[in-house]
Amino acid sequence: MGNYGRLLQDRSFWHSLSFSAIFALSNVVGCYFLGLGLALMLQRDFPGRGLFRVLLLTPWIVPSLVAVVSWRWMVSDNGALANKIIAAFGGDPIYFLSNGNWTIVIVILIKIWVSFPFMMLSLLAALQAVDRSLYEAAEIDGATRWQAFMHVTMPEIRGVSIVLCILMTIWTVNDFDTPWLLARGGPANATENLVVLAYRHTFARNDVGMGATVSFVTLFILMALFLIVMRLTRGGHNAR
Amino acid sequence: MRASRPRWGTTGTMTLIVLVINVPIIMMVLNSFQTTADIRSSTSLIPKSLTVANYVFLGSSTPFFTYLRNSVFNALGAAALSLAAAVPGGYALSRFRTGLLSVYSSALFAVQMFPIILALIPLFILFRAMGLIDNPLSVMIVYAVLNLPFVTWMARSYFDTIPRELEEAGLIDGCNHYSAFFRIVLPLTGPGLAAVSIFAFLMAYNEFFVANVFLRTQQTMTLPVGIQMFMQQFSTDWGSVMAASTLMMVPTLVLFLFVQKFITHGAISGAVKG
Numbered sequence: 001m002g003n004y005g006r007l008l009q010d011r012s013f014w015h016s017l018s019f020s021a022i023f024a025l026s027n028v029v030g031c032y033f034l035g036l037g038l039a040l041m042l043q044r045d046f047p048g049r050g051l052f053r054v055l056l057l058t059p060w061i062v063p064s065l066v067a068v069v070s071w072r073w074m075v076s077d078n079g080a081l082a083n084k085i086i087a088a089f090g091g092d093p094i095y096f097l098s099n100g101n102w103t104i105v106i107v108i109l110i111k112i113w114v115s116f117p118f119m120m121l122s123l124l125a126a127l128q129a130v131d132r133s134l135y136e137a138a139e140i141d142g143a144t145r146w147q148a149f150m151h152v153t154m155p156e157i158r159g160v161s162i163v164l165c166i167l168m169t170i171w172t173v174n175d176f177d178t179p180w181l182l183a184r185g186g187p188a189n190a191t192e193n194l195v196v197l198a199y200r201h202t203f204a205r206n207d208v209g210m211g212a213t214v215s216f217v218t219l220f221i222l223m224a225l226f227l228i229v230m231r232l233t234r235g236g237h238n239a240r
Numbered sequence: 241m242r243a244s245r246p247r248w249g250t251t252g253t254m255t256l257i258v259l260v261i262n263v264p265i266i267m268m269v270l271n272s273f274q275t276t277a278d279i280r281s282s283t284s285l286i287p288k289s290l291t292v293a294n295y296v297f298l299g300s301s302t303p304f305f306t307y308l309r310n311s312v313f314n315a316l317g318a319a320a321l322s323l324a325a326a327v328p329g330g331y332a333l334s335r336f337r338t339g340l341l342s343v344y345s346s347a348l349f350a351v352q353m354f355p356i357i358l359a360l361i362p363l364f365i366l367f368r369a370m371g372l373i374d375n376p377l378s379v380m381i382v383y384a385v386l387n388l389p390f391v392t393w394m395a396r397s398y399f400d401t402i403p404r405e406l407e408e409a410g411l412i413d414g415c416n417h418y419s420a421f422f423r424i425v426l427p428l429t430g431p432g433l434a435a436v437s438i439f440a441f442l443m444a445y446n447e448f449f450v451a452n453v454f455l456r457t458q459q460t461m462t463l464p465v466g467i468q469m470f471m472q473q474f475s476t477d478w479g480s481v482m483a484a485s486t487l488m489m490v491p492t493l494v495l496f497l498f499v500q501k502f503i504t505h506g507a508i509s510g511a512v513k514g
Contacts (some may be wrong), residue, residue, distance in 0.1 A: 062492060180449075
């Protein structure tokens, strides 16, 4: 149990915990709304729809390494694409990967970019399962499109949305590739989430005990989160 | 349904969105055909001169093709192992209801959300004792387990589409359960199971974390681990790093195009709709 005591006094643990929370929350919110928006567009009938659906999946299917490489050079230094664009508008270059806060923003952006296609596909499947006659009824009752969306679409896809958000939270908390490949959890330990911290303890500092402790705490937090969400949603109607 | 004119406006908006979203990938491919000096100095998005120098460099002065061979070999092994477990597992979940099976089904869900790092620590100690570090077998086993939930559910959804009556007819004609499975069900689910194995292959081929822990020498490294090393060593040689990433991405994209139509009615819709 000594390891748990050490862990609670360790500032890098609290930092990792809060970064993991920020990382997961921003990613879930970001990729849910991006995915939902695109799913709503793809649900409409327009020329080239099938092709667009496939082309929007690339960020999700490319290997995580390729995703990070393709982003990392854009923000790598003052000659990189992002800074060329900033310079074109007369701004000063930003050193994205040596400033902790900027690196956090970039990690979150990459994660949203990688995750939204899964949300989009799953929400699209859920949207297509909604009974058409409900929309017709709403139209007859004089509902605007916004009202139909809020009162027909959203309740119908609520169950799926909750499941997807739980899954995405778990996957984001367990993500090692994005923070590690972008900046090895750095600069300093700005983007060090719980998994990277556990990896550091185990494989760089040879402290298997602390590594296992951090991973167990991660598992407990995820399980607790899962149970709370399940308890809260059982009151409403069930996941379809 | 009312007939309406094609909505070209939506198509235009979507084209723009798709382009913006794919900018990182497009730029990476374009840059892989330029020298690093040109990438850094260029002020336009469209490259001025194209060169394959980066690709030649990969072949001549880096172990890129060793990594590629390792990646493909490991992924094939992992796909074969996952399929060997998922086909009988998926079939059982599709056809039978017993207490043991529902335990297995929830165990699969647990694997799905289990933090890999938690399994990697004891596995590392175990594999070290067994001499499996730097051995492709180590990652194949771990990938097979990690793939298991997805692959089993997907296989199950294909078995669900085969009517039970077909096997019953076979049983009446003198098949036993095994021959009914091998002669009737398996041939019918062939295309679906091919898609399942391609997914299993892709997940193993794309994977970085596990390979990074278990494969530590250049002879055994897979592409993601190798390219990552390369990126640390030659952090400013973006041309070659991007050429390596582009080449790595090609098999992924090609295989995905084959199986993308299976994805909507496969595991995702199955898992989400329950």
